[in-house]
Amino acid sequence: MTAVSTPPPRVATSDGADAAPQPRRRRWLGENPLGLVFSAPYLVFVLVVFAYPIVFAVWMSFQDYFFAAPGAVVDRPFVGFANYVAVLQDPKVWQSFGNVGIFLLINVPLTVVFSLLLAYGLNTIIHAGIFFRISYYVPYVTASVAVVAVWLFLFSRDGLVNQVLGPLAPEPSWLVNSALAMPTIALFVTWKGMAFYILLYLAALQNVSKELYEAASVDGAGPVRKFFSVTVPGVRPATFLVLLLATVTGANLFTEPYLLTGGGGPNGASSSPVLLMYQKGIEQGNPDVASAIGVILIILVLGIAWIQRRFVGKED
Amino acid sequence: MSHPDLPVNTDTVAMVTERRRSRRSHNPNEAGRGRKVLLYVVLALGAFAFLFPFYYMVIGSLQTKVDPSVAGAFPDPANISGDNYVAINERINLVQGLVNSGIFTGGVLIGTIVFGVLAGYALAILHWRGRGVVFALALLVQVVPFQLLMIPLYVMIARDFGLADSYGGMILPFFINSTAVIIFRQYFVQLPKELWEAARIDGAGELRVLWSVALPLVRPAVLTTIILTFIGPWNEFLWPFLITKEAALQPLAVSLANFISTVAASTANPFGAMMAGAVVLSIPAIVLFLVFQRYFVSTDLGSSVKG
Numbered sequence: 001m002t003a004v005s006t007p008p009p010r011v012a013t014s015d016g017a018d019a020a021p022q023p024r025r026r027r028w029l030g031e032n033p034l035g036l037v038f039s040a041p042y043l044v045f046v047l048v049v050f051a052y053p054i055v056f057a058v059w060m061s062f063q064d065y066f067f068a069a070p071g072a073v074v075d076r077p078f079v080g081f082a083n084y085v086a087v088l089q090d091p092k093v094w095q096s097f098g099n100v101g102i103f104l105l106i107n108v109p110l111t112v113v114f115s116l117l118l119a120y121g122l123n124t125i126i127h128a129g130i131f132f133r134i135s136y137y138v139p140y141v142t143a144s145v146a147v148v149a150v151w152l153f154l155f156s157r158d159g160l161v162n163q164v165l166g167p168l169a170p171e172p173s174w175l176v177n178s179a180l181a182m183p184t185i186a187l188f189v190t191w192k193g194m195a196f197y198i199l200l201y202l203a204a205l206q207n208v209s210k211e212l213y214e215a216a217s218v219d220g221a222g223p224v225r226k227f228f229s230v231t232v233p234g235v236r237p238a239t240f241l242v243l244l245l246a247t248v249t250g251a252n253l254f255t256e257p258y259l260l261t262g263g264g265g266p267n268g269a270s271s272s273p274v275l276l277m278y279q280k281g282i283e284q285g286n287p288d289v290a291s292a293i294g295v296i297l298i299i300l301v302l303g304i305a306w307i308q309r310r311f312v313g314k315e316d
Numbered sequence: 317m318s319h320p321d322l323p324v325n326t327d328t329v330a331m332v333t334e335r336r337r338s339r340r341s342h343n344p345n346e347a348g349r350g351r352k353v354l355l356y357v358v359l360a361l362g363a364f365a366f367l368f369p370f371y372y373m374v375i376g377s378l379q380t381k382v383d384p385s386v387a388g389a390f391p392d393p394a395n396i397s398g399d400n401y402v403a404i405n406e407r408i409n410l411v412q413g414l415v416n417s418g419i420f421t422g423g424v425l426i427g428t429i430v431f432g433v434l435a436g437y438a439l440a441i442l443h444w445r446g447r448g449v450v451f452a453l454a455l456l457v458q459v460v461p462f463q464l465l466m467i468p469l470y471v472m473i474a475r476d477f478g479l480a481d482s483y484g485g486m487i488l489p490f491f492i493n494s495t496a497v498i499i500f501r502q503y504f505v506q507l508p509k510e511l512w513e514a515a516r517i518d519g520a521g522e523l524r525v526l527w528s529v530a531l532p533l534v535r536p537a538v539l540t541t542i543i544l545t546f547i548g549p550w551n552e553f554l555w556p557f558l559i560t561k562e563a564a565l566q567p568l569a570v571s572l573a574n575f576i577s578t579v580a581a582s583t584a585n586p587f588g589a590m591m592a593g594a595v596v597l598s599i600p601a602i603v604l605f606l607v608f609q610r611y612f613v614s615t616d617l618g619s620s621v622k623g
Binding site: 041052054142153154223 | 351352355356358359360362363365366367369370372373376384385386388389431432434435437438439442443444445446447450453454457459460461462463464465466467468469470471472475488489491492494497522523526543547550551553554558569570572573576577587590591593594595597598601602604605606609612
């Protein structure tokens with residue numbers, strides 16, 4: 001603040017000298033063209049890392065694209081929908097999309113219910129709030145690879161979970177059981193990512209008006225009634241965000257099936273589209289087919305997001 | 317640590333609450349108190365579910381001989397040693413891994429703070445053509461599933477730019493965190509407009525306003541951004557895994573993952589060694605989070621996502 005109160009006169013005069021070309025420049029670039037200069041690095045970054053690759057991926061999915069030595073001139077012909085046909089005829093692809101469907105059916109409801117409940121609890125209590133908050137956030141700030149290691153340990157055949165369950169332990173064990181591998185992964189991701197959604201709900205709960213709660217009390221509503229009639233509708237915009245982001249996260253599933261179930265096992269029961277993209281695109285050298293999977297995945301995610309917006313996100 | 321009892325406890329508390337409520341329903345404070353106890357029990361169960369795996373990680377990393385039994389969840393002085401840390405360090409160079417993770421994360425932090433503050437300031441304070449478009453892009457980027465870009469990015473960065481097995485190639489896709497740009501913008505928008513007007517009336521140029529007025533004020537947002545941005549690259553697995561084949565360049569998350577998926581079985585106590593590696597990988601992020609946790613706040617995040 002103190003630094004500002006000393007006016008540097010130089011700047012003032014140079015401004016005066018620029019006065020003539022100013023109006024036209026302003027009309028084209030706005031009042032403060034320096035803003036474009038300040039944003040330029042970020043804009044270039046977004047174009048190089050997001051915009052161009054998206055276009056490139058779509059283009060690649062219509063080519064017979066393969067890796068070639070740098071600088072080599074190769075012919076990569078346009079093949080129309082051939083890559084898409086190949087993808088859609090591959091039962092492994094269908095299986096991986098089905099797996100993500102199972103994943104979302106388990107992960108999304110659990111995430112919405114528990115993150116809202118825990119956020120509501122955190123928002124209500126007076127004591128030990130910091131302790132609870134920190135404990136909920138710890139999995140979120142820790143590397144997937146590190147917590148995957150613990151889950152491998154906990155859910156291994158002779159692991160603690162099965163020891164506690166005793167005769168109730170599933171056979172074959174969790175991560176090698178084709179019916180349980182994907183649900184276990186869904187549970188893991190729910191647990192790991194919960195904190196982020198708790199944060200979103202905590203922010204949303206600040207915006208639910210106190211008067212509504214008071215009005216409900218006057219009408220004789222109990223705490224459960226108030227939760228469902230005031231809190232749940234009050235945080236609906238946040239619920240839409242949670243649904244959307246949980247869906248996007250689910251579509252991105254890679255690390256967990258790669259490490260928890262040793263690459264989508266058993267027999268592809270926990271494979272995911274992104275895992276297939278890695279296997280087909282990088283390991284087997286078919287980036288064109290992998291891109292086609294990616295494009296289909298994006299279209300599906302957009303479709304789900306649209307449905308969620310229609311039913312949850314719309315304003316009253 | 318008698319966790320199997322905990323669910324029973326909830327039931328008991330619920331029953332007690334119920335009984336109290338029916339007996340003294342004329343006293344609403346009593347009923348409210350029972351509810352509060354129930355609330356704390358639920359929150360404590362949550363805390364247990366979130367923290368126990370970390371406790372178990374530490375215990376497992378210290379067990380000389382792996383003990384997955386229920387008794388093994390409690391520390392046993394006869395079975396505690398640092399052997400697993402030595403074992404994992406023989407397979408993957410922990411220090412080198414930490415240094416690589418640090419360089420990767422540090423590069424992203426520098427890019428995000430320098431260019432994120434610039435962009436956030438421009439988006440919030442300056443009026444220029446295209447401002448709305450850039451802001452919309454920053455919001456849109458948040459919902460683009462990054463993994464879906466991995467194939468084209470891999471072709472571009474590893475093949476076209478020749479940046480495979482380099483820190484630059486690792487850093488590039490994360491260089492400027494869009495969430496940080498939005499947090500900075502949001503922060504600048506909240507500051508009173510008079511500040512900027514006063515500075516300009518005093519004749520300060522835009523660069524000077526940014527340097528002497530905006531930067532000192534934006535410090536809390538920088539701290540929020542550091543903790544938020546740090547956990548991205550530090551914990552990132554897929555991208556550095558794709559781009560680094562050379563073990564000497566791999567961040568710790570990648571080398572630990574390779575250990576888990578390929579060589580763990582060949583060690584004497586594979587789970588112990590995995591836990592030891594997991595502890596080393598977790599500690600920096602958790603410590604940083606504990607130090608900065610009061611800056612890890614919902615309002616910033618919430619408003620940033622809401623735009």
